[in-house]
Structure formats: structure tokens, C-alpha cells
Amino acid sequence: xxxxxxxxxxxxxxxxxxxxxxxxxxxxxxxxxxxxxxxxxxxxxxxxxxxxxxxxxxxxxxxxxxxxxxxxxxxxxxxxxxxxxxxxxxxxxxxxxxxxxxxxxxxxxxxxxxxxxxxxxxxxxxxxxxxxxxxxxxxxxxxxxxxxxxxxxxxxxxxxxxxxxxxxxxxxxxxxxxxxxxxxxxxxxxxxxxxxxxxxxxxxxxxxxxxxxxxxxxxxxxxxxxxxxxxxxxxxxxxxxxxxxxxxxxxxxxxxxxxxxxxxxxxxxxxxxxxxxxxxxxxxxxxxxxxxxxxxxxxxxxxxxxxxxxxxxxxxxxxxxxxxxxxxxxxxxxxxxxxxxxxxxxxxxxxxxxxxxxxxxxxxxxxxxxxxxxxxxxxxxxxxxxxxxxxxxxxxxxxxxxxxxxxxxxxxxxxxxxxxxxxxxxxxxxxxxxxxxxxxxxxxxxxxxxxxxxxxxxxx
Numbered sequence: 001x002x003x004x005x006x007x008x009x010x011x012x013x014x015x016x017x018x019x020x021x022x023x024x025x026x027x028x029x030x031x032x033x034x035x036x037x038x039x040x041x042x043x044x045x046x047x048x049x050x051x052x053x054x055x056x057x058x059x060x061x062x063x064x065x066x067x068x069x070x071x072x073x074x075x076x077x078x079x080x081x082x083x084x085x086x087x088x089x090x091x092x093x094x095x096x097x098x099x100x101x102x103x104x105x106x107x108x109x110x111x112x113x114x115x116x117x118x119x120x121x122x123x124x125x126x127x128x129x130x131x132x133x134x135x136x137x138x139x140x141x142x143x144x145x146x147x148x149x150x151x152x153x154x155x156x157x158x159x160x161x162x163x164x165x166x167x168x169x170x171x172x173x174x175x176x177x178x179x180x181x182x183x184x185x186x187x188x189x190x191x192x193x194x195x196x197x198x199x200x201x202x203x204x205x206x207x208x209x210x211x212x213x214x215x216x217x218x219x220x221x222x223x224x225x226x227x228x229x230x231x232x233x234x235x236x237x238x239x240x241x242x243x244x245x246x247x248x249x250x251x252x253x254x255x256x257x258x259x260x261x262x263x264x265x266x267x268x269x270x271x272x273x274x275x276x277x278x279x280x281x282x283x284x285x286x287x288x289x290x291x292x293x294x295x296x297x298x299x300x301x302x303x304x305x306x307x308x309x310x311x312x313x314x315x316x317x318x319x320x321x322x323x324x325x326x327x328x329x330x331x332x333x334x335x336x337x338x339x340x341x342x343x344x345x346x347x348x349x350x351x352x353x354x355x356x357x358x359x360x361x362x363x364x365x366x367x368x369x370x371x372x373x374x375x376x377x378x379x380x381x382x383x384x385x386x387x388x389x390x391x392x393x394x395x396x397x398x399x400x401x402x403x404x405x406x407x408x409x410x411x412x413x414x415x416x417x418x419x420x421x422x423x424x425x426x427x428x429x430x431x432x433x434x435x436x437x438x439x440x441x442x443x444x445x446x447x448x449x450x451x452x453x454x455x456x457x458x459x460x
Contacts (some may be wrong), residue, residue, distance in 0.1 A: 050081040058232050062313035082139050090166045095182055102180035109171055109185035116188040133192035141200020152201055159197025163190040225315040227364045236309030241291045249284050288346050320377035334372040
């Protein structure tokens with residue numbers, strides 16, 4: 001008579017092995033129970049933290065190349081993602097209850113350099129462990145060889161140094177943060193990791209022979225930056241402003257509590273000055289407004305549209321020459337939009353902050369300019385710049401990795417006069433008439449700023 005077999009009977013070695021496998025699985029789950037909370041948190045935060053840490057690298061790329069290709073941005077993100085992933089996969093999972101873990105686990109260092117031979121003979125799991133230790137450091141060797149342009153001995157030495165740091169961190173329980181070592185210190189890992197870095201370097205050399213690197217230094221200031229370029233420059237400004245703001249708030253708070261005399265729960269006195277708690281709450285907002293006006297109005301007004309972030313990434317927020325009321329209107333619109341965005345950011349970044357951010361992104365997608373860029377330029381220059389606007393392309397979406405062409409028209413950093421024609425001819429642009437118009441426009445704006453009355457007389 002046919003009967004349904006149990007799951008343990010399906011196993012070729014009978015019920016006892018099924019029970020043993022279940023026991024092992026239960027042990028694995030019990031072991032993972034030490035780590036689940038911290039490990040899941042690290043996995044969830046990994047891509048987002050990598051994105052934030054990519055910002056400084058992108059800023060350096062803009063400072064060096066004056067443009068950002070899609071492959072450059074992707075490369076920067078992958079490098080940060082790999083670096084954090086390397087730390088996460090070698091340091092995590094960590095025990096959420098270190099005391100309980102250390103009472104039941106005592107891990108000593110493994111100092112036998114040839115132990116990997118026995119591990120490889122132990123079966124598939126031992127071989128896979130060796131292979132994965134090699135594979136883990138192949139990207140490091142490739143990045144150092146291809147992107148950083150390091151030599152073989154530098155790459156191999158860096159791979160060994162990184163492996164020693166990781167193993168020592170595991171042995172010391174993250175340098176004393178944990179009361180015991182929660183992972184093995186294994187000298188074989190140093191050997192296999194270094195081999196992986198060397199293999200990565202070999203792959204980088206081979207890939208470079210097949211796909212040579214093309215680098216071309218672009219000089220000047222980007223007068224038509226894309227959305228990503230603008231966002232990076234603004235992020236630099238915001239970071240600087242917030243660092244200064246928090247430092248000032250901490251300093252004023254310290255001075256206030258040192259000098260103020262408490263009158264009651266809501267009133268304080270500093271000498272003859274009476275201060276209420278409501279007045280104190282306005283201080284951070286007032287300081288933020290002052291910093292914003294300095295960084296986003298006074299600084300670019302005095303330096304041809306270059307904030308600190310824009311100056312570092314070699315761009316200007318003034319996409320066309322504007323003088324008189326046009327320039328005032330340009331900065332007024334920009335202050336209104338970005339000022340609102342900055343206030344929302346520093347008051348908690350609630351849903352209205354994200355609504356405004358999304359609206360600006362959508363505006364750029366459909367209009368390819370920011371709202372303040374719609375303010376018309378000087379009458380003499382408008383037609384030439386309108387034609388150039390149609391040639392504008394986004395920093396990331398439309399520029400290939402090794403493309404030597406310019407992203408957009410740039411002008412010489414020391415001066416904006418007499419550069420457009422030469423740069424357009426140098427980079428193969430056929431619009432000679434447009435280049436000549438750009439030259440004339442810059443000369444006109446320079447004349448207006450030097451002696452506006454004389455220029456008005458000539459125009460009459």
C-alpha cells in the first residue's frame with residue numbers, strides 16, 4: 001500500500017540526519033539572534049549613507065574637471081558603497097548583547113599562515129571561504145589601479161594594510177568597544193585579501209589596455225551648470241552655513257547661561273536687558289537668515305554670481321549678463337525661492353520642504369532652468385544666450401564617462417571677456433556667430449559695470 005513519506009524519510013540518510021539538520025538550523029537562528037537588530041539597521045542605512053558620503057567626491061570632481069559625467073558620478077558612488085560595504089561585511093553582524101555573547105564565546109587569533117590548505121581540503125565551504133576572501137578585495141585593487149592610477153606595489157600594500165586593519169579591529173573588539181573579539185583574527189585572510197587586491201590591479205591594467213582613459217582638463221567657469229552641478233554647489237553652501245550656525249548657537253547659548261540672571265520661568269536679565277524665552281527661540285532663525293543673505297546674496301552679488309560652493313565647483317549662478325533692475329529682480333526671485341527652501345530645511349524639513357524640493361526638480365526637468373533664470377538678461381545679450389540655452393545638457397544624464405567634449409560653454413576664470421569665440425572654436429562648435437555674440441555680450445557687461453553712465457550715453 002502506498003503511503004505518504006515524511007520529510008525525514010526523503011533524506012537519503014534517514015530520519016536521524018533530518019533531526020540533526022534541524023538542530024543545526026535552530027543553532028544558526030539562535031546565533032543570528034545576537035545580531036539581527038544591528039545588522040538590519042546597517043543594511044537599510046548602507047545605500048543612503050553612501051549617497052551622502054559621495055557628495056564630497058562629486059564636489060572634488062567638479063572642482064577638477066568643471067563637469068560631471070554619468071560614469072564619474074556612478075564611479076564615486078560605487079567607490080563609497082564598496083568602502084562602506086567592506087567595513088559592514090567584515091565588522092557586521094555585531095552582537096546586540098556583548099556581555100551575553102562574550103560569556104559564551106572565546107575567539108582566539110589564528111596565526112598559522114598555511115591553515116588555508118587544510119581549510120581547502122575540508123570541503124566546498126572551506127574553498128568558498130577562501131575564494132570569497134579573494135573576491136572581496138578585487139574591487140579595491142581595480143579601483144586603485146584604474147581610477148586612482150596607483151602602481152602595483154602601492155595597490156598591494158594598501159590591500160595588505162586594509163586587511164591588517166580589519167583583522168586587528170576584529171581581534172580587539174573594535175578597539176575596545178566590545179569586551180571580547182566577536183570574530184576570528186586570521187592571518188590567512190590577510191594573504192587572500194592581498195591576493196585579491198593584486199588580481200584587481202591586474203584586471204585594471206588589462207581593462208585600461210582595452211579601454212584607455214581619456215582625460216581632458218577644462219579651464220574656466222561654467223556659465224550654464226546643470227541641475228546636479230547646482231545642487232552640489234548649494235549643498236556645499238548649506239553645509240558651511242549650518243556648521244557656522246550651530247557653532248554660533250552653541251557659543252551664544254554658553255554665553256547666555258553664563259551671563260543671564262533668571263527672573264522667573266520665562267524671563268531673564270543680562271544687565272539692563274530683559275529677555276524672554278520667546279525671544280531666545282528666535283535667535284537661531286535670525287542667525288540663519290543673516291548667514292543666508294551673506295552666503296547667497298552678498299557673496300554672489302560681489303563675485304559675479306559665485307557663492308563659495310559655486311566658486312569651488314567652478315560655476316556661476318548668473319547664466320547671462322544682467323544689470324540694473326534685471327539683476328536686482330534675478331536675485332530677488334532667487335532669494336524668495338531658495339530662502340523659503342532654506343527656512344523649511346532648518347525648521348525640521350517637514351513635508352512642505354520636500355514638496356518644494358520636488359517642485360524644483362520637476363521644474364528643472366520640464367523647463368531646464370531654475371525659476372530665477374527666467375528673468376531676462378540685458379537686451380543686447382538675450383538672443384545669443386537663448387540659442388545657447390537650447391544646447392544645454394544635464395550634468396549626469398547626457399554626458400558619457402570618457403567623453404572629452406565640454407559639457408557647456410565656460411569662460412575664463414580671471415575674466416569673462418574675449419573667451420567665447422576661442423573656446424567654441426577649440427571644442428569644435430560651428431556656431432561662430434554665436435561665439436562672436438558672446439564676446440560682444442561680455443564686453444558690454446564689463447563696460448556697463450565699469451562706467452554705466454558712459455555706456456548709456458553711447459547707446460543714446
